[in-house]
Amino acid sequence: MSATRATLRRAATVTALTAASVLVTAGVASAHVTVHPESYAKGATDGVLTFRVPNEEDTAATTKVQVFLPTDHPVLGVLVTPQAGWTAKVTTTKLKTPVKTDDGTITEAASEITWTGGRIGAGQYVDFDVAFGQLPEDTDQLAFKTLQTYSDGKVVRWIEQAQGGGDEPENPAPTLKLTAGDDTAAPAASAAKSAGAKATSASPGTSDSTARGLGVAGLVVGALGLAAAAFTFVRTRGARS
Structure with missing residues (x-):
């Protein structure tokens, strides 16, 4: 009987550790500043391009x-999409190597975008939308280094x-992958832009966070199911002995 109880305790411990690990991993993954879509x-x-900025401070x-x-x-x-409560400032710089386009040679480009005046509270995030005319063709990815200042x-x-x-x-920089040929990410960007007006300064109850929550819940339920199966097996084995 003591062996049975020990086995059950081990099963319960494994279940608790599994659930805790899943929840901690989900929390860490969602705390980063990210760019959407992930590729173009x-x-x-x-x-x-949508820069999602979550608040990770309580x-x-x-x-x-x-x-x-x-x-x-x-x-x-x-071009910066107006964001309620926030003031955006776009800083441009002269390019070391001008870019030739169908509309002429470009000698200056945006180097920094700063948003101030608003607040992102605990458990909230804000999506900052930035429209662009053209992405570069001579690199496989773009890293957008970001500074996040708290009150x-x-x-x-x-x-x-x-x-x-x-x-x-x-502390990873938001990174956009650039792929060869057609990319299906563009429609996703338009969808994100239209949804952004509704999800601005949203709490984790939005669709993206809900999807993550459901995924985490599914993993936890699966872990609990395995523990229940172990419990039934051990109890049946103990009854037979």
């Missing part, structure tokens, strides 16, 4: 967001990049 075709035109609000655009592979024709003065630097296919760094 090289040289894509007239699209939208006692402070996000009050400033700075997104730095690469100028070695510039994003052309940047208590803390600054989180989302500037790190994975090296050589290694593990994701602690």
